Amino acid sequence: MTVENIDRSKMTFEQAEGVHPLPRQLKLREVSPQLRAVLWDFVYSLLSGSSRDGNIVGRWAYILRDMHVQRFHRMADEFRPNAQRVFPDVKQVFAGGSYLEIFGFLEWALRHPHCPHDFAYQLDKRLRQCQAAYCVVNQDTISPISSEEERATIERAFANLASTEFNGARQHLKLAAQQATAGEWSACIRESINAVESTVRCIDPKAQDLRPALATLERQGTVHGSLKEGFLKLYGYASDEKGLRHSLAFDGVAKVDETDGLFMLGACASFVSYLINKGRAAGLIKE
Structure with a gap:
């Protein structure tokens, strides 16, 4: 690609100058730092919007409580919707979890009865943005492509x-x-x-x-x-x-x-x- 025919509007200044590599399609099982950051920003925004007086309320309170019991098999009376406790736990999934832990968390949320109506669309949009090797199909399943x-x-x-x-x-x-x-x-x-x-x-x-x-x-x-x-x-x-x-x-x-x-x-x-x-x-x- 020559300097004359590159579209600088679709890349960063550093990429256009050849200092940083151009974005590439991620491989299966690969989770880039960008994808981790973008997905956590997405979930963090949703959790922050559901926080009232230091506690997670509404849809995400139901999702996280059920996840606490049914996915992680922890005792129900040990669940606390306190934001200061929930945020670090969920963040760790995206910051340090494997691709299975990350997509497993997201797919579980997709299938929960209280999942926000546009969660699938917004999630798929971010997977496309980061050129992930996965997409959302059927509104409730993460599939490799x-x-x-x-x-x-x-x-x-x-x-x-x-x-x-x-x-x-x-x-x-x-x-x-x-x-x-x-x-x-x-x-x-x-x-x-x-x-x-x-x-x-x-x-x-x-x-x-x-x-x-x-x-x-x-x-x-x-x-x-x-x-x-x-x-x-x-x-x-x-x-x-x-x-x-x-x-x-x-x-x-x-x-x-x-x-x-x-x-x-x-x-x-x-x-x-x-x-x-x-x-x-x-x-x-x-x-």
């Missing part, structure tokens, strides 16, 4: 699964994203495939796997035979690899890694949307 295209694919899948009839598939896809964030790639692939199978049963309630549903779509003329065979081969890989479909029996045996997991999460999310739209086009799924 490898690109903006993959983000759009996963978000589209959750939007397509919004109907009550797809609740099972939605839960499996949510679990797949959760397992991916935890780095449990075998479980991520398993749940991704489960989301596909659950969607399949909405097309053909008697189907036990993908083949009958694709055969139904092929007969309806909505899926080409060669494309159907390609889907079945990909499905066969995920079904045959030890540890993916039978984790209790083969835990730790499956030869899958981060690349496999992220690919299958994105592929299955895209496939779920494909199946739903094809099923609706064929009249097999109601709008």
